[in-house]
Amino acid sequence: MNISHIEHIGIAVKNLDESIRFYEDVLGMKCYSIEEVADQKVRTAFFQVGDTKIELLESTDPEGPIGKYLEKKGEGVHHMAFAVKGIDNALAQLDEKGIRLIDKEPRKGAEGLDIAFLHPKSTQGVLMELCEDKNKS
Numbered sequence: 001m002n003i004s005h006i007e008h009i010g011i012a013v014k015n016l017d018e019s020i021r022f023y024e025d026v027l028g029m030k031c032y033s034i035e036e037v038a039d040q041k042v043r044t045a046f047f048q049v050g051d052t053k054i055e056l057l058e059s060t061d062p063e064g065p066i067g068k069y070l071e072k073k074g075e076g077v078h079h080m081a082f083a084v085k086g087i088d089n090a091l092a093q094l095d096e097k098g099i100r101l102i103d104k105e106p107r108k109g110a111e112g113l114d115i116a117f118l119h120p121k122s123t124q125g126v127l128m129e130l131c132e133d134k135n136k137s
């Protein structure tokens, strides 16, 4: 596994526009992108903090993953994403080690990254995401 940094931290929010205002007006960050990821039934907003991004996630469907998460746990930190080189290889290695994978193969996430989630039952309760920007690596 070749993890270079924390690519982003995903935070589930009820109201994206209100949350953007908090990050901008209170924390002084600048939202540089808002994107809907239909596949995951979310609307996302991104902020850059050094090498790491904050990804706010608002549900567009109560039956989607973030909709269900908000219903069960409310707002808060949802997942942590590591930037890796060679995501296919990384997934194969994890699979070999018996780690439960939500995505056995990478799929397309926000910002055109290849992403895959690891099951929190295998990662001490933290929903982890691997991502790779294949345009960069």
Ligand code: ZN
Residues within 6 Å of the ligand: 008, 010, 055, 079, 081, 129
């Ligand atoms: Zn993410």
